[in-house]
Amino acid sequence: MSTDTATAAPAAQATAPDTGASTQEAAGLISDARSRIDDLDGRIIGLVQERMAVSAVIQRERMASGGRRVNLAREMEILAHYRNQLGKPGTALAMTLLELSRGQV
Numbered sequence: 544m545s546t547d548t549a550t551a552a553p554a555a556q557a558t559a560p561d562t563g564a565s566t567q568e569a570a571g572l573i574s575d576a577r578s579r580i581d582d583l584d585g586r587i588i589g590l591v592q593e594r595m596a597v598s599a600v601i602q603r604e605r606m607a608s609g610g611r612r613v614n615l616a617r618e619m620e621i622l623a624h625y626r627n628q629l630g631k632p633g634t635a636l637a638m639t640l641l642e643l644s645r646g647q648v
């Protein structure tokens with residue numbers, strides 16, 4: 544066994560995450576697209592955190608005025624909105640957002 548091969552493989556893995564591609568061209572394209580996905584995910588997480596903060600303001604105000612934390616009619620509107628835009632998995636996404644925003648009911 545060549546020592547070159549044994550030492551080169553781990554170094555290559557350390558610098559470039561595995562794309563699963565079998566050509567350099569495809570690997571480059573996948574790496575670039577993954578960077579865009581990482582950027583989008585960072586923005587999505589930021590938006591989710593912003594949503595949680597806005598939701599907390601509403602909940603705090605309603606409870607301070609003697610109301611309940613949860614408003615089911617409003618939640619139904621949100622669930623329908625996500626389902627209409629994204630199909631059935633949109634409902635699960637909206638439920639996760641609601642749980643992040645107001646905790647478990």
Ligand SMILES: C=C(O[C@@H]1C=C(C(=O)O)C=C[C@H]1O)C(=O)O
Binds near residue numbers: 615
């Ligand atoms: C933010 C509100 O309060 C709660 C949280 C919601 C949300 O995070 O979207 C929706 C309904 C309520 O259960 C609201 O009534 O609008």
